[in-house]
Amino acid sequence: MDIQERLKYCKICSNRAYNNYGVVCKLTNDKPQFKNRCPYFIEDSAEREAYEARLFDEKIRNGSFASKNFYSTHERLILLAQHYLPAEFRIKRYKIGLYALTSMFLIMIGVIFLGVSFGGVYSIALTCFGLAIYAFILNWKNLKVDALELALVNKEGITIAGGDFISWSDVTLVYCNLNLMKQGSYLVLNLLGKSEPLKLSINGSIGGSIILTICEAYRKMN
Structure with a gap:
């Protein structure tokens, strides 16, 4: 763990302080020296929330x-x-075989047809959904076991x-x-x-x- 990795803890710790060199520990007035996790780390909840918001942005x-x-x-x-x-x-x-991939494609096509349905297009949509269900049944064992x-x-x-x-x-x-x-x-x-x-x-x-x-x-x- 290098100094920058340690400072990630220090920046959201209630024991942090600042001097001419930046963030330091107010208990030692020095840069952090711990190896894995500081035994004196006390999380500052408000600062942690602000840090995560900055990281998200x-x-x-x-x-x-x-x-x-x-x-x-x-x-x-x-x-x-x-x-x-x-x-x-x-x-x-999950191991998804050819039948499952085909069924997903058919479901998407069916949804598209239903979204613009008029006249005889309903039969096309229902056919797509029917084939999709059949494909899932054929591949269900692979979906559950593998x-x-x-x-x-x-x-x-x-x-x-x-x-x-x-x-x-x-x-x-x-x-x-x-x-x-x-x-x-x-x-x-x-x-x-x-x-x-x-x-x-x-x-x-x-x-x-x-x-x-x-x-x-x-x-x-x-």
Whole structure:
């Protein structure tokens, strides 16, 4: 952990102070020297909220479209999700076969036709929906069985499969990152004490917007 990573804690700590060199610890009147987490860290809730707001503006609200960063949820959805959250939620990657992909396409076509329905177009829309249901039935076994667990989420934090547990108290921002050139979709977590965010690939999961909403619902329960 370098000095800049340590200062992420200091900037939202009630024991922070300032001198000619910038932010220092008022207990030692010096730059932070701790290795992992300061034993004297006391979170300043108001400063933490302001810090997260600035980070949101920097990464999402004022970010360029080229950054591919998206906060694809809303405070009302987060509050609604909190009423229905289970004790824990498992983020999984599902194996979706050709039939399932075809069904998704047919559903979209059906919705489009229903949106502009007139005359005999109803039959086309119903045919699309019928074929979509048939495709899902054929591929349902794969959708349910072939699943790889990516992470476990609860009100305490998120545990990455094969990795470490991350407490929500160490997370300052959660958002989605979409990179069409690399065909990748990621859940991104900005962390205190880390210069680089944690990226979790969510390709083949239930969808970035849903996962983001669920993670934020758990995170904001604390």
